[in-house]
Amino acid sequence: MEILLSSLAAGLLIGMALALVALGLTIIFGVMDIVNFAHGEFLMIGMYTGLFTAQATGLDPLFTLPVAALVGFLLGGVCYYGFIRFLIRGPMVAQLLGTFGLMLFLRNLALLIFGSEDRALHHGLLVGRSIDVGMGVIIPATKLAAAVLAIFSFWAVWMLMNRTHVGKALTATALNPQGARYMGIPTEKMNALAWGIGGATVTIAGALLVNFWSVNPFVGLLFTMIAFTIVALGGFGSVRGAFFAALVVGLIMEFPGFWDFFSYTFDIQWMYDIPMTSFKYTWVYLAYFIIMVARPRGLFGWKH
Amino acid sequence: MTSEPILAVENIKVRYSGLPVLRGVSLWVAAGETVSVVGANGAGKSTLLRAIMATQPVFDGTIRFLGREIHALSTEAIVRLGLVYVPEEKMLFGPLSVEENLRLGAYVINDAARIEQNIEFVFSLFPRLKERRTQAASTLSGGEQQMVAIGRGLMSNPRLLMLDEPSLGLAPILVDEVLDTVRRLKAEGMTILLVEQNVREALDLSDRGYVLQTGRMVKEGTGQALLDSDIFRQAFLGI
Numbered sequence: 001m002e003i004l005l006s007s008l009a010a011g012l013l014i015g016m017a018l019a020l021v022a023l024g025l026t027i028i029f030g031v032m033d034i035v036n037f038a039h040g041e042f043l044m045i046g047m048y049t050g051l052f053t054a055q056a057t058g059l060d061p062l063f064t065l066p067v068a069a070l071v072g073f074l075l076g077g078v079c080y081y082g083f084i085r086f087l088i089r090g091p092m093v094a095q096l097l098g099t100f101g102l103m104l105f106l107r108n109l110a111l112l113i114f115g116s117e118d119r120a121l122h123h124g125l126l127v128g129r130s131i132d133v134g135m136g137v138i139i140p141a142t143k144l145a146a147a148v149l150a151i152f153s154f155w156a157v158w159m160l161m162n163r164t165h166v167g168k169a170l171t172a173t174a175l176n177p178q179g180a181r182y183m184g185i186p187t188e189k190m191n192a193l194a195w196g197i198g199g200a201t202v203t204i205a206g207a208l209l210v211n212f213w214s215v216n217p218f219v220g221l222l223f224t225m226i227a228f229t230i231v232a233l234g235g236f237g238s239v240r241g242a243f244f245a246a247l248v249v250g251l252i253m254e255f256p257g258f259w260d261f262f263s264y265t266f267d268i269q270w271m272y273d274i275p276m277t278s279f280k281y282t283w284v285y286l287a288y289f290i291i292m293v294a295r296p297r298g299l300f301g302w303k304h
Numbered sequence: 305m306t307s308e309p310i311l312a313v314e315n316i317k318v319r320y321s322g323l324p325v326l327r328g329v330s331l332w333v334a335a336g337e338t339v340s341v342v343g344a345n346g347a348g349k350s351t352l353l354r355a356i357m358a359t360q361p362v363f364d365g366t367i368r369f370l371g372r373e374i375h376a377l378s379t380e381a382i383v384r385l386g387l388v389y390v391p392e393e394k395m396l397f398g399p400l401s402v403e404e405n406l407r408l409g410a411y412v413i414n415d416a417a418r419i420e421q422n423i424e425f426v427f428s429l430f431p432r433l434k435e436r437r438t439q440a441a442s443t444l445s446g447g448e449q450q451m452v453a454i455g456r457g458l459m460s461n462p463r464l465l466m467l468d469e470p471s472l473g474l475a476p477i478l479v480d481e482v483l484d485t486v487r488r489l490k491a492e493g494m495t496i497l498l499v500e501q502n503v504r505e506a507l508d509l510s511d512r513g514y515v516l517q518t519g520r521m522v523k524e525g526t527g528q529a530l531l532d533s534d535i536f537r538q539a540f541l542g543i
Contacts, residue, residue, distance in 0.1 A: 165411075172397050172408050178359065179395030184383035184412035184460065 002136030003264065007257025009137045015250020016147035020205040021223050022230040022242045023153060024076075024198030030237030031174045031194035032088060037099040038079075039227055040220025041106035042199055046072055046206020047215035048110065051119055053207075060125045061211050062145065068207035069200040076199025080192040088191075103220070110217035120214035127211055142211035149208060153201055154243055160197075161239070170194060174237070222281070229288040235298030245299060248287075255283045308371070309334045310495060311356070311387070311464055316365030318348070318355050325351050327519040328365065333464060338486070338496040340506040340527070343516035349499045350392055352516065353468050357389045358382055370463065384412050386463030392472055392499075394453040398442030402433050405441050405452050409459030419459070426455035429485060447478035454485065458494075465489070466497045483509060507531050 025039045036042075049071045053064035079102065087098040121127060129141040161167040172180040173190040180187050206215075213219070230249050234241025256276035263271035291298065309332035318326040326348045333339045343349050354360035356367055358379050367375045369387050377385075397405050406426055410419045427434040430451040436444060441452055450470055457465055467486065471479040483505050490496060490509065500506035507513045507527035515523040515530060523535045 168404070168408060169411060171400070172411075175397040175399065176395050179391070179397065180408075181359070181379040182357070182383065182389050182391060182395065183408050183456070184380050185408075186378075186380045 001261075003257055003261040005135050005137045007254040007261065008251070009133075009139060010143075010257065011251035011254035012247055013139065013143040013147045013250070014253060015247035016150040017143065017205065017208065018226055018230060018250055019243045019246030020146070020150035020153055020208070021202060022227040022234075022246055023150075023157065023205075023239065024200075024202040025227045026231045026234065026237055026239060026242040027157065027201070028194050028198040029231065030239070031170055032177075032191050033237075034084065034088065034095050035099065035228075035236075036102075036198070037096070037224060038103040038106055038220075039198075039202060040222065040224030041103050041110070042072060042075060042202045042220075043206040043209070043223050044110060044215060044217065044220040045075060045106065046203030047210040047213070047219065048114060048119075048206075049203060050207030050210045051121060051215060054121060054124065061121055061127075061207065062125060065149070065204050065207050068203040072199035072201070072203025072206075073196040074199075075203070076195035076197070077192050079199070080195040084195065085188065085191065103224070107217050107220060114217060116216060116218075118214040118216045121210055124211060140212065142208075145211070146205075146208040149204065153204065154239065157197065157201070157239060166190075166193070225288075226281075226284060229284050229291075231298075232288060232296075233291050233298055235300040238298065238300040241298055241300030249284055252283045252287050253280055256280060310370055311497065312366075312368045313352075313356065314366045314368075316352075316355055316367065317363045318351055318360055319363050325519055326355065329516070329519070329521050330365075331514055331521065331524075333495060333497050335463075335495055336493055337512065338490045338498065338510045340498045340500055340510040340513040341516055342500060342503045342506055342513060342530075345501075346518075347516040348519045349516055350468055353389060353466050353497075353499060356382075356387070356466070383460065386461070387466070388457045388460055388462035388464070389466045390453050390457040390468060390470065392468040394449055396441040396449055396452055396456075399440055401438050402441055402444070402452055403437040406433075406456050406459050409456030412460050418461070422459050422461065426458055429458075429488065430455055447474050447481065450474065450478075450482055451485075454482075458489075462494075464495045464497060466499075468499050469501055470498075471500065471502055479505075504531065 021043060025036060028034060028036050046068045049068045050061050050064045053067045054061040083102065087095045126141040126145055131139045131141060131144065133139055161171060169185045170190050170193065172183065172185055173187045177187045226249060230242055230245045233248060234245030259271060259276040311333040313329065313331045315328045315330050316326055317324065317328055329352055341349050341352065351360055355362050358375065358377060362375050366373060369385055374382050397408060406423055410422060413419055432448060433451055433455060436448065441449065454470060471482045474482060479502060486496060486498060487509050498506055498510065507530055510527045513527050513530045514521050515535060523530060523533060
């Protein structure tokens, strides 16, 4: 029973953190129909920002979040103005290859600057701490913080999109850019803003992740793939969909825990023998495959 | 009508992949006037409006609005100057409600009181939109969607309202309703540039009109004069 509850708790917690990773990807797609293959590299930059800011200032990594957010916002804006806005006039293939190129560029730039070794945080208010909530469920403080901040970020983005003037303009740009221009909405700025918000949320996610995940220049692809799965499951462009889909993906990632629960509870010998943890991500990608075949527009449909 | 025109288009040329669509078109609109541009399908009417709005590159010629050269400005900047375009395709924000669509039309206005005033005006013009204010725009009928499109255009207090085929695809009874709305706006003092396929009705309600034929303005004059002219018969009855 403990295994089941711990797996559930761990799945939901990592799911919420992953929701924050995927948020930016779905926002950018929602506003301008571009899939950003460099999304994981933005996350990697957020992780390095959190790590180095914490090391340089001696501050707790939690306090590096505003720095990471600022770096992400600027990174998103610069990528848009310097690169993406030229791509959106081109065909879909140019956009795909373009952001793929951005991914390679950022990754190799990180390799050049930071080297290939893994780096991790070994200090901080939250690192190594945990909360025992009973029933054998122990929640690491770092993951709880990531989950809480993910919920907060989703709330903030929801408020921005639904309650503010600029949010309405972003929505209008997403629904019909030409129509939005005829309303006097500066759609170029709205696109840049979407990249800024997308960049900021994913670098915040990075700065939170670095509390419990070591960083190297290649860490991005794993998260890009997971974020793709989440966004595909939730429906491309759907903020609400991304949140719930991330919880589902988080639980899928804890599949080995559930497997163990079954094998112990019902004492099934052959289930013991399969090293399920080795296939952790296999289930995520299998889920991606099934979604693409069975429900290509995701649970909530595109752009809702 | 002797005043300085608020919109003056001079000799503009537009090409689609090398082929001339507008071959040197000129037109002007004075404050308070209602001006129609009529012509057969493919004459370049919509292209002309899109060129004025800077969504269609202009190859040659000048476009002045309120005495200012606007052809180097962005569409958004032109809207801010008070030149509003209601496109033929309507371009509503489908999943958003009628009221949200209207409020987006007032994006360039920062005065909240004026926005409320404008929305009341639009609702008085189209009482049906008030009934459906919370309904998603995409669920409305074609006629109601056209009302939203026109209402949304009015929300920013335009100095000049350009309507592109507002009656396109509507049932005859709705066509009359839309054109009555245009008459009412004209009576309220709105300056209107109207592109219409219902040539007779459009010229009938306008102060002046232009006939556009394969990218050239072939005739200009008061509505009645155009209806009586030979070139008009040629352009429309000859097809």
